[in-house]
Amino acid sequence: MSRRRRQHARRPAGSIVNRPLVAIVGRPNVGKSTLFNRLVGQHVAIVEDIPGVTRDRHYADAFALGREFVLIDTGGFDPDSDDPMKAGITSQVRLALEECDVVVCVVGAMVDPMPADREAVALLRDAGKPVIFVANKADSKPKDHYAVSYYELGISAIMPISALHGRGIGDLEEEIANHLPEAVELMEPELDVPRVAIIGRPNAGKSSLVNQLCGEERQLVDDRPGTTVDSVDTLVERDGTRLILIDTAGIRRKRSVKKQGVEGLSVLQAIRSIERSHVVVLMIDAEAGVGEQDAKIAGLAHDRGRALIIALNKTDLLNREAQKKMMDRTREILAFVPWAPLVTVSALKGRGITALVGRVQDAVTEHRKRIGTGELNRFFEEVLEKHPPPTMHHRPIRLYYITQATIGPPTFVVMANEPNGVHFSYQRYVVNQIRKRFGFRGTPIRVRYRGKKKREKK
Incomplete structure (x- = not known):
């Protein structure tokens, strides 16, 4: 081949x-x-x-x-x-x-x-x-x-x-x-079809969600944890939007995974699925509650620059007060990704699926959004005027201009006289101001600081 x-x-x-x-x-x-x-x-x-x-x-x-x-x-x-x-x-x-x-x-x-x-x-x-x-x-x-x-x-x-x-x-x-049947003239695939990785611990309802979206029992559904072993890609079309769903094996806590066993291999495939995706849907069992492993999955999606949606599943089994407590608890544990939308669903009964798909579509749009350089710099001047960067060792930090370098995730580059001297708190402030002005809900954003190259003397 x-x-x-x-x-x-x-x-x-x-x-x-x-x-x-x-x-x-x-x-x-x-x-x-x-x-x-x-x-x-x-x-x-x-x-x-x-x-x-x-x-x-x-x-x-x-x-x-x-x-x-x-x-x-x-x-x-x-x-x-x-x-x-x-x-x-x-x-x-x-x-x-x-x-x-x-x-x-x-x-x-x-x-x-x-x-x-x-x-x-x-x-x-x-x-x-x-x-x-x-x-x-x-x-x-x-x-x-x-x-x-x-x-x-x-x-x-x-x-x-x-x-x-x-x-x-x-x-x-x-x-x-x-x-094989006679060859048929094929159209080129849409290379920009969003890939959605459905990630979560065992028995969180990932396969039930795929079944709801596909309209058939595409995945085996069983009450026992770990019944989805291989990651499986499925092309679906819903409300005129095409998505590639990646249903992955539940990621167990590391101490319960045998390195050479089936679960260990499944965990590796789940991580690879995040690498192959544009959007990660983190499925959390509302009955079991959010855990440390969920936070690690969210952190992995953030580090890899993937858009993230938090789906709190099985909320139909909780009363209204318990739902509110679980949502507050989830936000508390996942406080490092406040930009990720939280959606309550019941994958088994089909509740909240339309809202979830809408959030996925919105996250894809934000993940691929590009802001013009002129608009960015007019905004950046307002930010600098409102709150200039703090000095470093009594030396002023000058930020000259900003531009968006890439999308997926949106990545910005700020030219500075001392790129290593921009305090982390001010870096966080710049990110928050970008979100406040331009949105980017559902996707991580990156802001890099670079120094101007010095011209060589002739």
Whole structure:
């Protein structure tokens, strides 16, 4: 895969809606996520030798012989499990089958067909879609013959592969390309579609919020903390506005996260999701209350220059007095981001969702707002006249002019004679005055102080 194609593959899946969809299905722990990562060409899905680790559909862009498609990594399929999480995985497979154009069914080459394999084949026969059967973990040619036992299920052909070592992947890509529908002329994606990272501790209601916005059970929803393991990108359109939602795993307190475990990997993906986003929606469980970890998430969003919305979820479970106390407590703990709007919602019942989307749209606008240099300097003259900067060691601090350098977040540069001598309290005063005049609600702003370059003597 060329470097250019790899760069295209990093775009959130769904930014071009007309591409074919290919779903990877199969029972737990047969190597679907490893195959997903191999076909995509980067480490996206969480891979661990524990059945049921991949529990949500995971979308990513992929290429096969020059053909572009969207690859879907489904959770493991186990119809005999009484575990409600496994039942949720079954419904996820059915949803993926309804959406896809081609199905890649993965079985284990080194084991005989299991009841879940038989059920999967029966389900795929009813799907009416092209199906490619692959026997994974055939690490060498002598192991290929172990896969012949699957022919008893009525499979006409099966491809032995090793997703871990890349064996047989070229043949599989060729087979996928042969089954893809005819190419359709695609429009260029809107590169400025806002990306919204939905972040919070486990069981804060992140998946319920995505379900409300998408209109279907796009995420597994379970009362147990940590039921969203992989971060999943979803393109949605609401009231004429397109958003890419990133539902991430709940970030636990560091002491409860195993460094090499599933939760540890999920935390890393959640942090990466903040990096890939324009706006962060911090989901807080109103019943559990705001905690130190919520403050750390808000601090991370602020440090990374992301717009921030605080969503206080499950407020329908509290009376009016308790709601007010919780809102006051949240503002107290998150006092370092007073510019972040606070919205009360009930993601499960759909209350406050419209207001939340409105705040997100406003935050995107503010995050990308640019102020003209002339207007800025007229304002800056008023600020300096009202409150000049304090001296440093009896030396006057002169601030010459201000300009906005960038957006996302809005960043301003002030030229000064002693940039290191501007006291932090005065720097805070300048930021507050900028907000008072120009708004910027919902986004952090940066103000940098630089010295004038001295002209070299001839």
